[in-house]
Amino acid sequence: MALSLAAGASFEALGADYEAARWDPIHFKPAIEKASDEQCLSCHKEILDRPTREVSPAGFKASDGAAWYQTLDTYQGAQDDFHRRHLSSDYAKQVMDLKCNTCHQGNDPREETPAVEAQNAGFAMRKSVDPEKNCLxxxxxxxxxxxxxxxxxxxxxxxxxxxxxxxxxxxxxxxxxxxxxxxxxxxxxxxxxxxxxxxxxxxxxxxxxxxxxxxxxxxxxxxxxxxxxxxxxxxxxxxxxxxxxxxxxxxxxxx
Ligand code: HEC
Ligand code: HEC
Ligand code: HEC
Ligand code: HEC
Ligand code: HEC
Known part of the structure; x- marks a missing residue:
């Protein structure tokens, strides 16, 4: 199947096709537990690079609104991307040392969260992040x-x-x-x-x-x-x- 990728250039450089990259065992246990950020970023460079939108797809300008958390003293600077706020903002780097696999714990996408209770059986929510044991x-x-x-x-x-x-x-x-x-x-x-x-x-x-x-x-x-x-x-x-x-x-x- 032909698919275009935002990160296409880096996959080509790796010589991997889309499906092979998507199913790369590094996404799943046990390999994800040992993965370094550099390994993840070799395909997902966009995670730390992409700019936030100035205008939402529905036409709302970011500069016309602020989320409640942007009004707190603890929020420095303009609204920024979720990943950068946890990995590369000045404050994040000062007090935290999160890695990709601190949050992304990996699971088989064919088995994504069949029910909420199933989290206890080793499944995690969307994108394989476990909010209860992590974000909380x-x-x-x-x-x-x-x-x-x-x-x-x-x-x-x-x-x-x-x-x-x-x-x-x-x-x-x-x-x-x-x-x-x-x-x-x-x-x-x-x-x-x-x-x-x-x-x-x-x-x-x-x-x-x-x-x-x-x-x-x-x-x-x-x-x-x-x-x-x-x-x-x-x-x-x-x-x-x-x-x-x-x-x-x-x-x-x-x-
Ligand atoms: C060989 C390239 C490659 C490597 C290395 C890689 N990924 Fe991926 N990853 C992909 C591709 C391709 C997809 C599918 C993207 C899509 O469909 O938009 C993907 C999808 C994902 C998704 C979305 C899954 C979902 O359920 O929607 C997450 C999260 C992710 N990768 C995290 C990681 C993490 C964390 C690492 C390091 C442990 C990693 N990836 C390493 C290529 C890679
Ligand atoms: C960057 C986020 C962050 C900051 C800043 C922070 N904490 Fe925590 N705190 C955590 C996390 C995460 C844990 C749980 C760590 C663990 O699982 O052991 C924790 C655990 C604790 C605990 C439980 C201690 C125990 O018995 O293990 C106390 C008490 C606490 N923090 C107080 C404080 C105080 C006081 C400050 C300021 C001096 C502070 N925290 C600043 C994230 C933070
Ligand atoms: C603080 C926890 C946390 C850390 C650290 C983290 N992620 Fe994520 N990641 C998430 C969450 C939550 C989502 C889901 C966001 C959404 O789509 O709603 C996500 C989504 C993704 C996605 C798919 C959606 C997208 O935004 O493209 C990829 C790929 C990804 N992360 C890769 C990475 C990589 C690579 C690293 C390390 C450089 C990393 N993440 C570090 C929590 C984290
Ligand atoms: C170790 C502590 C820690 C963990 C774990 C953590 N966060 Fe955060 N989060 C922070 C800190 C500190 C900031 C503020 C960073 C800054 O001001 O640059 C933040 C900022 C945010 C923001 C606002 C930043 C923005 O503009 O996007 C959101 C939303 C958020 N976190 C959601 C989450 C979610 C969802 C998870 C779990 C996937 C998570 N966080 C896990 C410490 C944490
Ligand atoms: C008047 C004294 C007092 C002040 C002020 C105080 N704490 Fe506590 N805190 C305690 C006591 C007592 C405990 C419980 C000790 C224990 O485990 O028996 C506690 C427990 C905690 C815990 C662990 C809670 C849990 O459920 O395990 C955290 C986190 C914490 N404090 C953070 C803070 C932070 C952050 C501040 C300031 C914003 C703060 N505390 C101010 C007395 C105080």
Missing amino acids: MCHGQFPYQNMVGLEGPWHEVRENFDNPEAPNGCLSCHGEGGFRSVRHQVNFLKADAIEAVAKQKSDTCFGCHGGRSWYRISYPYPRHAWPGMDPAQPDWAKDRPTESDARYLAGMKKK
């Missing part, structure tokens, strides 16, 4: 219900915590010696850089813990033991893992 980590609600000492959502209580001398009120409870101080030791985050940037404002922390929430639920974070932790577990934490998902620990040095 950084785009869930602020789980203040689990935080002793917080009476309400952050936007209501933050003025009791953020102050000019200590502009990040999260750290009054989550600083050194505080609650859940063992965090972010995963292969897609830059843990030290996050703490360094976060000294200036609580929005750094809130950004990934409620400030960019696309979901009405919050991610059930693993609960890593921290120095000084009370061994008695609160009820809400009974089913929590005590370590990050194994997939996110690959390549990490134990601290």
